[in-house]
Amino acid sequence: MATKKPLPVDLTDEQIDEFGREMESIYDDIMKSRGESDRQYILGIIRTQRSMALIGRLFMYAGLFFLPAWSHALAGWTATLLIMGLGTFMLGTAKILENMEIAHNVLHAQWDWMKDPDIQSNTWEWDTMSPSDRWMHSHNVVHHTWTNVLEKDLDVGYGIMRVTPLQEWHPKYLPQPVYFILLMLFFEEGVALHEQALVDVVEGRKKASELKPLASRIGRKIWGQVRKDYIMWPGLAALVAVPVSFFVPASPLLVFGLVAGANFIANIMRNIWAFMIIFCGHFPEGVYNFTPDQVEGESRGQWYLRQLLGSANITGGSLFHVLSGNLSHQIEHHLFPDMCSNRYPEASQRVRAVAARYGLPYNRASLWRQFGTTWLKNLRLAFPGGRPQPEVARA
Amino acid sequence: MVTPAQPSPDSETTWRQKLSDVLDMFAFPLRTSHYVELVNPLWSTHQMQAQVVDVWDETKDARTITLRPGVNWRLNRPGQHVRIGIPIEGRHYTRTYTISSPPERNDDCFTITVKIIDGGRVSKHIVRNIKVGDYLPIGLPQGDFYLPDASPIQPLFITAGSGITPAMSMLRSLVAQERLPDTVHIHYAPHEFDVIFSKELRQLAADKAQYHLHEVHTQEFGEQKQTQGYFSQEQLDKLCPDWKERDCYACGPPGLLAALEGVWEQAGLSRRLHIERFLADFAEIPKDAVGGKVRFAQSNLDVDADSETNLLRIAEDAGMNPPHGCRMGICHTCNTKLLSGCVRDLRTGEVLNESGAIVQTCVCAAAGDCELDL
Numbered sequence: 044m045a046t047k048k049p050l051p052v053d054l055t056d057e058q059i060d061e062f063g064r065e066m067e068s069i070y071d072d073i074m075k076s077r078g079e080s081d082r083q084y085i086l087g088i089i090r091t092q093r094s095m096a097l098i099g100r101l102f103m104y105a106g107l108f109f110l111p112a113w114s115h116a117l118a119g120w121t122a123t124l125l126i127m128g129l130g131t132f133m134l135g136t137a138k139i140l141e142n143m144e145i146a147h148n149v150l151h152a153q154w155d156w157m158k159d160p161d162i163q164s165n166t167w168e169w170d171t172m173s174p175s176d177r178w179m180h181s182h183n184v185v186h187h188t189w190t191n192v193l194e195k196d197l198d199v200g201y202g203i204m205r206v207t208p209l210q211e212w213h214p215k216y217l218p219q220p221v222y223f224i225l226l227m228l229f230f231e232e233g234v235a236l237h238e239q240a241l242v243d244v245v246e247g248r249k250k251a252s253e254l255k256p257l258a259s260r261i262g263r264k265i266w267g268q269v270r271k272d273y274i275m276w277p278g279l280a281a282l283v284a285v286p287v288s289f290f291v292p293a294s295p296l297l298v299f300g301l302v303a304g305a306n307f308i309a310n311i312m313r314n315i316w317a318f319m320i321i322f323c324g325h326f327p328e329g330v331y332n333f334t335p336d337q338v339e340g341e342s343r344g345q346w347y348l349r350q351l352l353g354s355a356n357i358t359g360g361s362l363f364h365v366l367s368g369n370l371s372h373q374i375e376h377h378l379f380p381d382m383c384s385n386r387y388p389e390a391s392q393r394v395r396a397v398a399a400r401y402g403l404p405y406n407r408a409s410l411w412r413q414f415g416t417t418w419l420k421n422l423r424l425a426f427p428g429g430r431p432q433p434e435v436a437r438a
Numbered sequence: 439m440v441t442p443a444q445p446s447p448d449s450e451t452t453w454r455q456k457l458s459d460v461l462d463m464f465a466f467p468l469r470t471s472h473y474v475e476l477v478n479p480l481w482s483t484h485q486m487q488a489q490v491v492d493v494w495d496e497t498k499d500a501r502t503i504t505l506r507p508g509v510n511w512r513l514n515r516p517g518q519h520v521r522i523g524i525p526i527e528g529r530h531y532t533r534t535y536t537i538s539s540p541p542e543r544n545d546d547c548f549t550i551t552v553k554i555i556d557g558g559r560v561s562k563h564i565v566r567n568i569k570v571g572d573y574l575p576i577g578l579p580q581g582d583f584y585l586p587d588a589s590p591i592q593p594l595f596i597t598a599g600s601g602i603t604p605a606m607s608m609l610r611s612l613v614a615q616e617r618l619p620d621t622v623h624i625h626y627a628p629h630e631f632d633v634i635f636s637k638e639l640r641q642l643a644a645d646k647a648q649y650h651l652h653e654v655h656t657q658e659f660g661e662q663k664q665t666q667g668y669f670s671q672e673q674l675d676k677l678c679p680d681w682k683e684r685d686c687y688a689c690g691p692p693g694l695l696a697a698l699e700g701v702w703e704q705a706g707l708s709r710r711l712h713i714e715r716f717l718a719d720f721a722e723i724p725k726d727a728v729g730g731k732v733r734f735a736q737s738n739l740d741v742d743a744d745s746e747t748n749l750l751r752i753a754e755d756a757g758m759n760p761p762h763g764c765r766m767g768i769c770h771t772c773n774t775k776l777l778s779g780c781v782r783d784l785r786t787g788e789v790l791n792e793s794g795a796i797v798q799t800c801v802c803a804a805a806g807d808c809e810l811d812l
Binding site: 077080094156159164165170179184264275276 | 531
């Protein structure tokens with residue numbers, strides 16, 4: 044054990060253990076105080092999100108009554124696009140809320156304590172292409188246990204990007220700024236395909252035929268999502284448009300395309316937002332990565348320390364925190380993954396103070412700084428070299 | 439609390455099922471019902487709800503709650519009970535209560551009558567805090583404690599305290615159907631103002647010659663403990679001399695029911711005694727919680743466990759391979775259901791003993807015997 048590379052801090056093992064105990068007492072205090080107001084919070088968010096999704100979709104339909112083909116006074120492309128745009132924005136926001144503040148956190152078992160049979164981590168299914176139980180494995184088990192550890196945490200670069208100088212450079216990383224943009228636009232699809240099994244097939248450790256059961260499971264979920272957004276909702280509009288088109292010269296195909304397009308934009312909007320928030324969690328400047336030998340035989344205190352050094356927070360107002368699923372409190376989320384998200388702000392207050400007392404960095408900055416440095420790092424690390432984090436992390 | 443699907447072969451149902459399948463495609467991965475619920479919770483079909491429409495204090499510590507159930511409700515048989523979900527301080531509890539109203543009610547509502555149990559958090563919450571307008575998740579009426587439909591029996595009801603509720607539903611139903619047979623009813627309560635449904639029972643006794651009510655009051659006013667009138671065979675012989683010819687329907691505290699069972703068994707008439715128990719689902723918390731026998735229900739395995747080793751480890755040592763992840767209580771991959779018994783969360787020392795509770799096997803140990811859904 045003596046030869047192993049320590050964590051990048053100048054604290055003794057005893058000090059690290061004490062740090063761990065302080066983290067645990069924060070956790071215990073907050074977990075004990077959970078109650079009716081927390082339940083009202085998540086029920087309210089779920090009600091808001093579902094209403095917003097439904098109203099957004101109805102707005103898209105309402106927009107169709109303002110197509111220029113109608114002869115009433117308000118008809119015109121401006122009105123149509125304005126109303127459909129509003130609907131799209133609402134649906135996109137609803138999808139963001141569902142994925143970030145509701146599903147991500149429910150799937151972390153943050154709300155299991157309520158024992159509400161409708162809000163349980165093992166039965167919740169979310170509005171994205173990845174089946175929730177597959178994601179729970181790759182995320183809760185692999186990513187949260189092995190946060191930022193090379194070769195263990197699949198989220199370190201997602202197998203296609205070099206996000207830390209600790210990863211050896213390879214020419215395959217040259218186009219990574221392009222991957223960055225593509226993954227941003229198609230994050231939902233990327234998450235659905237984010238599986239160790241796929242990597243194993245690509246690298247020849249597994250036969251493609253072994254993927255079949257997994258692929259059909261993911262395939263069914265993707266089909267359900269595609270059917271909803273690109274067949275059912277646009278299809279219903281087009282179906283209604285067929286008889287209407289005898290009186291109003293608007294093509295049902297145009298109607299279908301408009302609704303499908305609006306749903307597509309709402310999905311992309313959610314993709315970009317989710318990508319930005321999630322990439323700000325572990326890739327901005329100042330975040331540490333670890334090698335497997337650093338975490339061998341890790342104590343509980345060291346585990347907490349690694350979560351703190353390996354995550355970054357984003358500052359913002361309370362609406363911003365809700366829309367980010369409180370992943371703007373990524374540090375607290377990693378320290379206490381099953382604490383209900385609405386309590387992260389108060390945990391954050393205390394964790395920051397502890398970090399300051401121990402002289403540890405607490406990575407916290409605006410969205411633009413965090414996302415900006417993530418992007419710059421991505422560009423820089425496409426090429427060989429790169430500046431490693433300091434040997435000793437200090438506040 | 440998922441309502442079991444009703445398998446029905448007729449074509450109308452399958453047609454409706456198909457329509458709802460298509461509608462659900464618009465709501466994937468949720469169901470249309472999740473959005474319908476936003477407009478009116480009573481219209482939800484994925485989770486039946488009931489709205490509290492009235493509350494009425496029967497005694498100083500018992501209250502009748504009138505509930506309007508949502509769509510898909512099935513009328514109860516008198517004497518049956520219903521599962522009700524109650525959120526208290528953010529946590530969801532499920533309890534079973536007897537329906538005290540008859541199915542003949544004509545306003546589509548039903549009632550439960552709840553008495554505060556000493557130290558009972560849920561019963562106290564229902565009696566004191568549930569408000570008109572609240573929505574509660576409910577199940578369908580269940581249970582086999584009800585009168586036979588056709589056979590002309592002469593019932594003897596023996597009830598105590600809130601054990602009156604199933605008998606009340608039966609009596610009300612018989613009266614509504616105008617087929618009340620010759621009935622004897624022995625009811626135990628602390629004193630005359632502590633009799634649930636007292637006015638209605640006494641009115642019934644005055645109106646119907648075939649209904650014989652015997653109230654046994656076990657306390658003087660102001661006393662805290664039962665002092666008189668325990669059930670005994672002498673008392674029974676006196677109040678109902680022909681009890682051996684009757685079918686007895688009894689509901690009350692465990693002590694009373696045990697005494698009844700003794701008397702009827704001695705008379706060789708056990709099959710004429712029908713009993714409804716209130717305290718069946720809860721596990722006892724052992725005083726000096728050590729380990730115990732762990733039963734893995736799906737694997738059909740019984741293993742001895744101490745109070746320190748986590749249940750995941752116990753399962754693995756027994757040759758099983760249950761789902762698990764981090765082994766430190768953060769990922770919840772190992773969550774499973776507690777079917778019965780008692781486990782302790784090693785992190786908080788909290789004891790879980792409610793059947794149906796979610797157990798993280800990697801951080802929980804046995805606290806006495808327990809059964810897991812693994």
